[in-house]
Structure formats: C-alpha cells, structure tokens
Amino acid sequence: MFAIGDRVYQRELAPPEPGGRAVGSYDRWVVTDSSHIRNFCIVAHIDHGKSTLADRLLELTHAVAARDMRAQYLDKMDLERERGITIKAQAVRLAYRSQNRDFELNLIDTPGHVDFTYEVSRSLAACEGAVLLVDAAQGIEAQTLANYHLASDAGLTIIPVMNKIDLPSADPAETARELSELVGCDPSEVLSVSAKTGDGVTELLEAVIERVPPPAGSRTEPLRALIFDSSFDPYRGVIAYVRVFDGSLPSRSKIHLIQAKLDAEAEEAGIFAPEATPVAQLRSGEVGYLVTGMKDVHLAKVGDTITLAGKHRATEPLPGYREPKPMVWSGLFPAEGGDYSDLREALDRLKLSDSALHYEPETSLALGFGFRCGFLGLLHMDIVKERLEREFGLELIATAPNVEFRVIRGDEVIVVHNPSEMPVPGTYDRVEEPVVMATIITPSDFLGPVLELCQSRRGELLDMKYLSPERAEVHYHLPLAEIIFDFFDHLKSRTKGYASLDYEPWGYEPSDLVRVDVLLHGEPVDAFSSVVHRDKAAQYGRAMVERLRGLIPRQLFDVAIQASIGSRIVARETVKAKRKDVLAKCYGGDITRKRKLLEQQKKGKARMRRVGRVDVPQEAFIAALRVDQRPSGAKPS
C-alpha cells in the first residue's frame, strides 16, 4: 500500500517464491550509474490536478496496472483526505524506458499547505527538478507562486506544465504566457497535459528526462542522506524517507543522525516501487525509506542528515535543517473535569507520529488543568484537535489561538505562549510579534477590497504587479496574529472566492501590543485574555464583552462583564440578575416530573465552571473561544 497526495493505492502481491524473494522486488532498479536517475516533484496549487497527474504517471510507467488503480481511504489519513490536502510526503519510484535507456524516476510528493512550508522545502531539497503544474482554467495562484519560489530557490529545474487543457473554460494561451513569464522561459516550452485523459503525459515524462539533471553527489564520499519526511509505524518504529546525496546507505548498518547526535540502526533500506520493497542499499542520488526501529518520531527530524556511524561518518550535515517551530499556540483543556490524564496520554501518543506538536502543562483558573500546545499553524491545530476528539474520544475546550510573543526587558527575552502570562505594561521595554510575507493573487477587479483588508490588518504593502490586465499579485508584510484567525475567509468573501493566499515567516518585529483581560464580576478569566495591538484593543474588548453577554446565564445577582487593559476598563456589559426560575405549574400530582426537572437543573449547575461567584457553562467557554472561520489556506470541505 502506498500513498501519493490524497490517493492511496493497494495492490495484491504474489506470494514469495520458495526460498526466493517476493515477486515484484525490483532488481532492475539497481542501476550502476546515477545518470539514469531523475528525482522530481510536482508542485501545484490545491485542486490543480496534482494527484490525477500522479495517477497517470504511475499508470504510464506500469507501476500500477490500470485496473488496480483505485483510490481508497486509509484510516489514519481520514482527516487529511477530508480536508483535501496532503500532509505526508511520499516518494515512489517509476521505471521508464526512453530511447532504449532505462530510467529510474523518483516522484517525491510534497505537502501543499502553508503550515508546512519547512516540510515542503525539505521535500524539494530531495529533488533536482519540479513540475510546476497549473490549471489552465484557473491560471497561476498564490500557492503556485509560493511553491515556485521555494523550488526555484532550492535550485530546482522547473518544468512549467498546464493541466486540464481539455476543459472548455481552459485558457491555454493566457496560462502559458503567465507561466512562461513567471519561470522566465519561452511560452513554447510550457507543456500541455490533461491528467484526466492522459494527453501529453508521455511528453511530460520525456521532458523530465531531458530537462531535469541527474543527481550529482559522490559515491565515494562518506554517506550523507537527507530525511525529508518521517512516519511512525507501531510495529516497525520510525520510518524515515530519505534522499541519499553522498555515499551509500546499506541495510543493516549502524547509522548516525548528525543533528540529533544519535546513533541508530538501519534495519531495512528500501524503495517504494510502488510498494515498500527492501533493497540491499540506497546509493548516491537515490530516494527511498529506512526502517530504524526508533520508537519516537522526534528522533528522526525532517531535515536531519543520516551518515554512517563509526569512522566513515560525515561531519558536515546537509544544509537547510531547522528545528520544527510552532507558530500558533492554544490551550487545550478537557471539557469535563477529570479527563486530564486521558488528555496527557492522548497527546503523548499523538506526538509519536507528529513531530511538530509541542505541549506543556497549563493550569487555568477558569478551565482547570490542561496543556498549552504549539502548532505549525491553524490547520495543524485543527487536525490535532480533531484527532484528539475523534481517535481518543475526548471532549475539549480550546482557547483562542495566539502567536508567540517576545517580551524584551533589558538583555532578557521572555517568550510568551500564553496571553495570560504577558507581563503588565511598564515592566518591559518592548514586545515583538512574528510577521509574515504574504503573497496574494486576486482578480484586478477586487484589488481595492483586498488592499483595504490588508491595511485593516496592519499590513504594509511591499510590492504589487499585474500578472495580466485581469490579475494582480500583491505582497504584504503582515503580523501573523492578524492572519491566523479569519483573514482567509475575509479574503475569499471579498473576492468571491477568486483570491489565493500564501505566506512565509519573516521574523519578529516590535509592535505596540497590549494584553486585554476579561473580567466576570471583577474576576479576570485567564482563558479569555488576549494580546492585541493597542489600536484594536478596545474594539476587541468590546466584541468579547458583547459576545459573552449573550453566553453568560443570568445569576442571582447582576454580573458585570468587563474588558480591561491593565487597570483601565475599556468595555462593560451587565447580565442582569435573574428574577424568575421556578416550575410554577403543578398538575395532577405529577411530582416526579418536577423533581426530575430539578435534578436535571442540578446536574447542569454541577457541570458549570465557577469563576469567582459566577457560574459559567461549558458551552459559554466553547462558544466564546470558538474560531468560527476556517484556517487560512485550507480548502473548504
């Protein structure tokens, strides 16, 4: 079984011959010269046909027989599939014969979401070429650009390809012009395919062989292999997806991970052909997998370099390694008290297969014991939360997501992941927040509303150009905090769904940020604290207070709901004391029903959380903290 993009394939393997190897093991993959190898990937905006093209490539290279091609769901990837995105990068080897030469084509799949930019960059680093696939009816989109720049920065040879040319709405001439302009080639060099019908796919394979250079690298140097993805198999341990640059990586060898400073065993090296197929060794230029037997996926970090343990060890790691760094933080709390240990256990188990997940215990006065969790982005956060709820049966309250702030006090840098831990104004020199470089492509007609949106989000216009008279590309410098909530939804609604967005981290910058607290009857509710720009603080406080007014049930006394910045109250609403709460009717001696209603009410009360003297129902927390909108960049499902 193997997966490319959101497709999962399964093929019956013939049973092993007596004393022999499984039929379908691929001796013929063992080529002696890396000039036969082409490592490439397909990069595309979501829905531009990457998975369908991968299907055709597999079919054409007979990796999978046409009748065996059936897309099917794989349990563990439910979430990814429902969201129409690819999270796990995979690599598959394709055998292709061109002009009487056998070639080994390694198709490396890349994730397609902004949350996973670093993972994309490592997958790209495993390739020499990239097929830049663009829907001829849609033209270039923001992800096309972002991926193009990533691929081009990684030094990859770009093959511009238009897909869906069979669609009546396709505009090949215009798309070819846009693509050639972007890539800097002649429009005639842009290939045309229909992944659906298979038209032009052979030509594409020929172009891959012709244009993508074979891997460089030395077979005699000490081993250096890049981990571009990893996964966790409960039976076999950590599986690393690797690209060998120098030397060779034999099965059953002692290996060393340079960044992790860790020795391990290469229990089995193999290739996806397309099923996992063991090989004696992976050599310079090749792509495959490595079963390590390690029990924690964090030990095989994406971007790490594998070399051999012992005296043949390489000392220099491959470039580009980065610690996976959470961009978005949120507190996760069990909805019902007492599930804390279940949540801890679930997070521990989730982390085995999700190296990007961070968490540390957090105690909230309002929500009790939970964890402050760090995610790559909002999508990642949603996926983790859904997996916790779905796979572990937990009911959770998530606090509003926030970015990481840096509080500068003299020489000291305090990293703040939790708004309620933000120091009071006057006790520090300044606060810095993460900023991003955002790329937006929009029909020119909607340029005004798009610029207005970015301006309202504290954006700074860096650059703007027209891809054609109808379409414009703008670059904005934006605080990350301004786009993690609902930016993408606003962008979509202002452009009738036509605009696309991508962004990349652009460091930290000083900003006039303040903490806004929400008080119930004078008691601050830590779960509702937020760090926002001073210009928007009062507005935020008012919105939060108004929202809560509709959610806090009436109590036996007037409840003041206030928002404050430091000691200054910026908004106030009152939930008036309730005056009537009685089951007045008493009919025909049915006391049972009345008692049951009272017992129900008692249970409801017991489920509430107490903030000072105020009873707050679970639902109020959930509703008040809800991020209604879908995370930016995700495909609406």
Next chain:
Amino acid sequence: MSAGIYVHVPFCLKRCGYCDFNAYAGMDHLAPRYVRAVLAEAALASPAWADELFVSVFLGGGTPTTLDPAGLKGLLAHLRHRFHVADDAEVTIEANPDTVDRPKLEALLAAGFDRLSMGAQSFDPSVLASLERIHEPASVRRAFLDARVAGYRNVSLDLIYGAEGETVESWERTLSETVDLGPEHVSAYALTVEPSTPLGRKVAAGVVPSPDPDLQADMFTLACDRLAAAGYVHYEISNWARPGFECRHNLGYWERRPYVGLGAGAHAYRDDRRWWNVRPPEEYMVLVESGVLPVGGEEHLEPSDAYLEEIFLRLRIFEGIPASWVEAERAAPFLESGLLLNNDGALVPTERGMLLLNELVLALAG
C-alpha cells in the same frame, strides 16, 4: 392520613396550543366507555386503599364537564361507594366556561361537586386568542354568575399570564375583573412553554417569542399585590384563597399526603412510592376492561428523592423548612439578599424568593 382521589377526564372540545396535559379533542364518543372504565378501575384499586380516609375528590382534565351530569353523578356516587370518602370531603370539578350553563351547574352541585374550578385564563380577548382558548371573556362572567345563581359558594378561577402580546396593563385588567367577580380561590400560572406542544414548536421555530421571564416576574408581583389587597391569602406559589378556601386536594400533593389517581395518565402516591397510569385512553380502557390495573410506570423514592421533594414542596406552600435542616452558610446568602425569611426557625421564601424557587431548592437541598 387524609388522602385524596384524583380522576382524570382526558376529553376536550379542542386542544389549546400551550397545553401538554393528557387531553384529546374529538374523542368524546369514548366518554361513556371511559366512565365505565374509571368505575372499573376504582373497583380494582380500592381494596388497597381500604384503610384510608379520603378528604378530597378532584375531577381534572382535560375538561370533565364534557361528560354529562348524570354520568358524573354516577361516578361520584360510585367513588363514595368504593372508597371511604369523608362526608364533608372537598369535591372539585374543573370546568371550561363554554361547557357549563346554569342547569348543568345546578345538576353538578346537586350531584355533590361542591367546588368549581373554572379555566378563565384571561379577560383579555387577544390573550385568549393567543392561548387558542375557545371562550370569550363574556363567557367567563356568564358562567361564573350562573355558578353563583346555581348555588356555588366555592369557586376558583384559573388564570394564565405572560402569553404572547400580554402587557402588564392587560394583566392588571384581568386581575381587576377577577377580583370584581369575587371568587373564593384564584390560581394564577405563568405560561410555561412545553417543547412537545404546538406552542413549543412555534417558539422553537422562532415564530412566537419565548415568554419574557422578567415580564412574568412583574406580573407575578402585580398578582401578589392585587390579590392581597383584595383579601386573598397567598398560600402556594400560584394559588390564592380567601381564608378557609385553600384547595384541600392540591394541598395534599404539596403536603405529601397520599392520593389515588384514576383515569388515563393519572398519578398516585403513597408511602414513598409514586406511580402513574398509561396515558393513551384506548390503552387505559383496554387494560382496565381486562381486569388489570393500568399502571404505566412507578418509582420508589430514595431518602434523597424524598428529601428533595420535601424541600421543594414545603417551600412552595410558604410552610418553609426548619432552619435546622440546612447548614447555616447555605441559607445565609439568601437570607441576606431577601429571598428567604426566618420565621421562628422556619426558612420561608419571600415573594421574590418564590420566583427563584428552583435556585433556593437546589442551594438548600445541597
């Protein structure tokens, strides 16, 4: 102990939109068979109640006055025959204004139904319309005067407040008209929206607004003031009476005295056991006709259940609970905020406290 008999008559000319009682329109043709079934049930049930003295009989519904007076007379005679009913027992029948006239009322009184509880609901035509009641305010006045002329000296009027469109001013007029008629007893209920009713569905769909609890609180307060000024004693959260005219039967529910329930869906209680009959009239009749007690469900009260009942029932009749039952710190905030009073060692709700009875009960019962 002095017990009660409740007889349920599930027939109505028309179902009102707010009503979730066990009542059916268009089933009048079953009435003679139903009355026979109740007689049969009385025969089946009475041996177990041989030791009880019954001090009240209550015919509720539905609309008991949809039955003809001769049938009702036979029914009451039969009950007296089967159960040990005190000579001076309080015998109540519920009536809708449009189902009674003077001859009928005379016949009912002669039959022994000496207390009349009339569903007036409101004297505001628009409120009656929004409650989907079939009668008009004039019918209430006529029926009430007919009852007086027929010789009734113990009449109760039922009122409902807080229906859609009702204002404090309109409620005030209803109270004035009520006081002007001068019944011995007044029940005033805040309209409760039950999800299973047509009204409940309209509220859920947003077609009709949910009653405003603050407005209902104002109306409750107004009722307390007006009825007290007219000499009525507020003896239960929703009930007022001239001294000596408190409803003995309903007090039995609240004082946790035993009662037997006859008829479809009727409830009974004795010795920490509560049970109730099947609700559908057809099923009820078939069971009784085959000689089986038509019990549809029952529960045995655990001490904690009984305690919770004791608390909420005692509180609602202003009898209150002994302060010694409750830890002082539980009661303190309510005494302080004026929801409770300490009357010689009994914790009694104030009128404001009555409106927040659920909160009081939950806090005091712990």
